[in-house]
Amino acid sequence: MQYTAHYTSPLGPITLAADGTALTGLWFDGQKYFADTLDETHEKKSLPIFEEVRRWLDLYFSGKEPDFLPPLAPKATPFQKSVWDVLLSIPYGRTMTYGEIAARIGRKKASHAVGGAVSRNPVSLIIPCHRVVGASGSLTGYAGGIDKKIRLLELEGVDMARLFVL
Incomplete structure (x- = not known):
């Protein structure tokens, strides 16, 4: 239930x-x-x-980095779990590209598959899919909307100078 x-x-x-x-x-x-x-x-x-x-x-x-992680149990395929585990490792106030995630899980050519797993993350914010950006710095692929992605990254103090919306 x-x-x-x-x-x-x-x-x-x-x-x-x-x-x-x-x-x-x-x-x-x-x-x-x-x-x-x-x-x-x-x-x-x-x-x-x-x-x-x-x-x-x-x-x-409130603009603070939480110092704990609530218990999480999202429904996931093994591939999704491997991607979401990398998302959990992205530090507060930092970003990572889809390609970097693909390399971390040992699937360098799987950027598009990584994008699919990121977009299907059912525990938004806590599993920080908003911290994932395109290789060129493009702000793409946030299920909550690009406007929210921008506000979340700004809240975390991410340097937005190199990031852009297509």
Whole structure:
């Protein structure tokens, strides 16, 4: 059984999903692939995991790097998991390219496949897919919208001088 809760962020409403003990989803309401890993049957419920995630989000949106990671359990293929593990290693305030991620997982020519896995990340923000940019510095491929990606990177203090929108 999955459970849901909501969070009001400075960038808009967010829906949270959990299996009872770990976070399985975090989506900006209405984003691409919104709730695509959420079971059709789910229940709105107050759970300790949601309080922990809200604490993480409060820290993050206050401009501070959270010093903990809530328990995560996104549904993933082995390939997606390998990509999302690399996303979790991208430091706060830094970016990485799709090609760099492909090289990290030992699949140098898999940039497009990496892009697909990044875009399907069901735990946005905490698994920081917004920190992934094109090799040229282009800000592409954020399911929550490029406007949100820009604001998240600015919040983290990323040097935006070399980044651009196509």
